């Protein structure tokens with residue numbers, strides 16, 4: 001598909017925000033060099049963050065498609081291989097083994113892995129007999145929404161960023177949502193307790209039931225399409241559908257099998273280069289010196305820097321502090337988490353829903369923040385005072 005022959009030049013694997021943003025940024029600098037994009041999904045261009053606020057934005061699933069694969073390929077002047085999976089990288093021959101409609105060998109000069117991350121599997125006794133969905137791409141969202149009856153009783157496992165956003169959005173869509181979260185409050189890794197309690201209250205006012213400090217220990221089918229879930233305090237609850245949002249693991253297997261350095265993600269230097277100088281990685285699958293950063297703003301900065309490097313102007317990545325806006329309309333939130341494991345304390349000020357929590361290091365320096373309600377408007381100004389993610 002597309003006006004260009006596939007292979008040689010730059011080959012990108014993955015058509016998420018990472019792959020497509022890089023293709024777009026590269027084409028701003030170089031219209032001529034062959035550029036190929038290989039993707040296991042159908043190549044539709046969409047913005048993944050829209051998946052967890054589609055009800056709130058009153059968008060049908062098909063309205064989330066920004067461009068079809070054909071439109072994207074034509075506009076970006078790329079060779080596009082949708083529904084093709086890269087199964088191996090032969091680094092000595094600079095060749096990819098690809099399976100799809102047919103088996104292919106695709107050569108590359110420079111290769112970019114934009115493979116994303118896999119949802120962590122949820123396991124509890126009996127969970128293999130109950131369909132537990134995960135949503136991490138448009139296809140997954142399509143099938144989740146297709147099978148979602150009106151006013152369904154939804155078990156949502158995990159109150160992290162994605163879990164809280166889906167809980168709020170499904171409630172807006174008229175579903176009866178129950179969230180089970182082992183930590184003491186929602187967004188436990190991003191918010192101090194006081195703001196976590198505010199979010200808990202706001203979600204409950206939006207119609208979501210939340211059990212914090214609890215986990216699902218057993219599940220069993222219960223006639224029709226329904227099932228029951230038993231919590232660790234013995235509470236038994238009945239549901240129609242289950243959605244797990246317990247975290248993501250960077251996709252590293254392809255790189256590891258090819259002998260590239262892999263830690264939590266595919267290890268890259270400041271130029272997004274892996275341990276092989278012809279192979280790069282960006283987005284959710286990559287691990288820079290700032291660690292894995294599975295968010296849109298870091299991914300876009302990576303794509304811009306890498307596009308320049310691939311176009312012949314070696315450009316190191318630098319990342320300022322990048323606040324994340326949490327899409328929970330019941331309580332607007334913005335967070336800029338302090339580095340993991342660092343010492344310090346939260347200092348909280350504000351009134352009612354409008355709270356400003358600053359994380360102060362042991363030497364008094366501000367290292368992170370969490371804002372709620374009207375205080376969210378201060379996020380850009382506050383971010384300027386925070387240490388950058390990569391200088």
Ligand SMILES: Cc1cc2nc3c(=O)[nH]c(=O)nc-3n(C[C@H](O)[C@H](O)[C@H](O)COP(=O)(O)OP(=O)(O)OC[C@H]3O[C@@H](n4cnc5c(N)ncnc54)[C@H](O)[C@@H]3O)c2cc1C
Pocket residue numbers: 013014015016017018019038039040041048049050051052084085086087114115116117135136137162251254282283284285293294295296297299324325327
């Ligand atoms: C519901 C939800 C809401 C979110 N909201 C926000 C938000 O509000 N703000 C924010 O900053 N971040 C948000 N995020 C995170 C953000 O969306 C991701 O960080 C980003 O979209 C990741 O893009 P990616 O291109 O790295 O990966 P992906 O979008 O996962 O793309 C990976 C691509 O690689 C392809 N692929 C994988 N393996 C192979 C293979 N072997 N061969 C061929 N193709 C392959 C896949 O088919 C896919 O096309 C959200 C995430 C989710 C799930």
